[in-house]
Amino acid sequence: MRRRLQPVLLGLLGILVFLAVWQLASTVGWVNGRYVPPPTEVFAALGRLVLDLHYWRTIGNTLITWAIGLGIAGVLALVLGTVIGMIPVLRRYTRSTVEFLRPIPSVAIIPLAILLFGLDRESSLVIVVFATFWQIFIQVLYGVADVDPVARDTQRSFGLSAPSRFRHLVLPTALPYIMTGLRLGATVALILTVTGELIIGVDGIGRLLVQRGTAADYAGVYALVVTAGVLALIINLLVRVIERRVLGWHQSVRAEVVL
């Protein structure tokens, strides 16, 4: 019991120490208290925001962009990744193009997105989908190609039909990879959703942060950074729960439970 409790208590202590140092630094004047308000002010600002419906609508807007982007990227990546991954000729001929397109930073296409879709959510979606797609696509590609040679040969000699081959051979092999892609993709999608709000001005917590900054409400700016962090943590947690459910049968998850 004590062993279990210790990390939690130490972790809480760490958070408290961090907040105390921040409070001290800000009030004593090690840092400029105007631009780095103490946590008491930041949490007061957060308290005011939480009571405001506008705050929740803004979070909702961020989540909508995030979810649509992740959804489009996920479906595209699953379909294309499965088709290309299962057909060796396609895989060989698309490899150089994929390796070339993948490292292109998604923020590079922000101007193009604005040119095509204006300052609307669609522009944000372009960069979210571009960045998220590669994360998931690569994982699907690896996953589909990772099928055990012996299992594949067995399947061949038993003459499985394409659908049952997919269901019993490819999907179980690729699923852990797909979930990894989804986990990475969920984080990347949030980063680019926020980027779109900051740079393009699509409604969401990123834009609200810029507005609070222009209004010289610096405690509000920090409160929104805290909001974004909490949002990201919740998303991480949700994806992990889903991962654990979907892969409950898989060794990687089972091993974690045993330890």
Next chain:
Amino acid sequence: MSAPAVTRRLLPTSASRRLPRWLDGLLEAIGLPLVLLALWALSALVAPNRRFPAPWTIAEAFVKTWVGDAFFVDVAPSVSRLLIGLALAAVIGIALGLLVGSVRWLRQLVEPVFEFFRAVPPPMLVPLLALTLGIGDTAKIVVIIAGTVWPVLLNTVEGVRSVDEVQRETATSYQLSTLQRVRFIILPSAAPQIMAGIRQSLSIGIILMVISEMTNASSGLGYRITFFQQNFQIPEMWSGIILLGIIGIALAVLFQLAERFVLGWYRGLKETERA
């Protein structure tokens, strides 16, 4: 590598198999890019679209825009800020990670706070740090460090934790000094994790470089591209996108080389285990 003879006969033989090997490889590498480029050129000729200029127009704009002074005014400073930021983040991340990873109570103390910092979407830090640090070179470098240090740091902590117990005990009984222990036991076994962390920070770093120049700057790549877009200098804008793409690809290639150098032994080990 090669499939057993039985399955090979069952596999459909593609036509390209009959080509000589080098030609086959070349076709694989440049076939699709050439087709795509040709399609783009064709569509530019058949149905010109102001927003999608022809490849040669962009190539012309690329040379005119980036070759010459602009390279030293906009490109070189951006890239050097990025590289300095990434290098400092890697050094800080690895050093702190080694410390935090080796002391158990320290790790349990700081991990929740660090996990939160990693969770915050890095772009949010750009306006936040602009408040305190302004918009100079230092601010831009600090933003890159603040966004990219967490993956390196937390991955190093994980890597240090995963050091083999037997190796650790052997080091103790041979009375290795702390420095020797770090150099010969901890760093090598944490290296794969550390490199994975650095790979994550590369893409975050580029995002932060571009964003900090898009929001508050009067020079730099991000500023230039936005400027071209706002003034409807479309071929120039495209050339900027392509330049950023090239930088991204160059960084990825450099990193792969570095990874091969650092982790060559690790890949070899994995391959032997698999065989």
